[in-house]
Ligand code: ADP
């Protein structure tokens with residue numbers, strides 16, 4: 001039987017005294033991949049940040065459960081320990097901690113302990129798969145990384161941490177064709193071999209080509225106003241969001 005991993009019910013979120021999400025409903029079962037589309041400014045990233053517990057996003061109402069537990073009462077670290085992962089639209093640069101050490105400590109925080117030797121070997125394998133130069137493991141997190149390298153570093157974290165639900169916020173934006181292919185292969189690996197659940201925020205069909213999509217949601221002005229199957233992605237790419245914005 002399908003097991004629900006995420007349930008968002010009537011979620012209202014505000015930023016700087018302005019309500020952005022006006023009652024979002026979303027249900028996602030274990031192992032499913034959902035795509036979230038919508039025009040710029042609809043509130044897609046706001047949903048990702050609110051689910052991850054970013055303190056700038058104030059919960060004004062509603063309820064969220066993750067694996068049956070109340071999510072909104074947990075802090076960011078507890079949410080990530082519970083198996084939630086957010087890949088940022090614009091990953092931040094963190095001087096003073098290397099990519100490798102960042103991933104190792106994130107894994108330890110989540111109770112995934114292994115010998116340093118085993119960790120290094122696994123990290124190298126995943127970096128090779130993502131066509132990342134191994135020297136990046138020793139570089140400070142995202143500092144001086146190109147847009148594509150930052151996105152690959154996010155996918156590297158995904159493959160190492162194997163969270164139970166990953167929210168990917170425009171992981172494919174600004175990537176060249178080769179990088180899109182690599183990032184997409186990484187997401188496919190997470191979907192198939194880690195049996196991960198995904199909420200993918202995207203405008204592009206390229207990233208979805210090799211992935212199985214179970215549901216597509218359309219968010220307009222802070223609400224999910226339509227849910228359909230994978231074909232809704234193509235429909236939107238043909239006709240845009242104009243039809244929804246007139247509602
Ligand atoms: P999307 O990801 O769908 O393009 P966002 O969630 O980024 O949309 O933004 C939704 C609305 O919330 C926009 O009007 C945006 O200006 C506002 N907003 C989001 N984050 C912030 C923030 N940190 N500070 C001020 N306004 C914000």
Ligand code: MG
Nearest residue numbers: 044045046089
């Ligand atoms: Mg966004």
